Amino acid sequence: MTEKHHIGVYTPQDRYEMWKQEADELGMSMSQWANAMVEAGLKKFDRDIQPEESKSDLRKRNTQLWNDYEKVRKERDKLETQLHQTERRAIVEFVEENQGCRYKEIAQHLAKNRGSRLTKLLDALDGEEIEIDEEGRVNRL
Known part of the structure; x- marks a missing residue:
């Protein structure tokens, strides 16, 4: 027995x-x-912690991530603008055809015709940033 x-x-x-x-x-x-x-x-335990990446590597990676972020942000802004323009155009066309319509009617029209607006938006992007093949598959250029 161990002595305590x-x-x-x-x-x-x-x-x-x-x-x-x-x-x-x-x-x-x-x-x-x-x-x-x-x-x-x-x-x-070892008190000396060795970093997995050098400061230079981290700076390069940070710069690359920032550039990627900026590219994606610009792309998102462009798509958001296109979407707003498409939605806006759909509202204006509906109001022109249905003078005196109510908010609820506009909302119903937008919900009912979303697919056709998506088609118009995809057609606008086709060849510019995306490609739609013969089978209807959409790919990024």
Whole structure:
């Protein structure tokens, strides 16, 4: 049987309460908890952390990600503008054909005819940024 020895520690009350709370949460006595924490502290670990990438590599990667972000943001803005123009055109055409119509009628018309507007938008993009093949598959150029 292993011989055991007593070790006492004097610590401020607030620290003792914190340790006691942690020991209780782990279902340990203060003695078990203190022993476990000392053993954990004695484990060998390397304090020198080697980065996976150099600062130069990180800067290059950051620049590339920023450029990609800007490209996607510009593309999104362009598509958003095209969508708004298409939606706007659909509303204006409906109002011209249905003078005095109500908001609800416009909303119903937009919901009912969304597919045809999508077709118009895809046709506008065809050859410019996307390509639609003979089988109707859409691909980015």
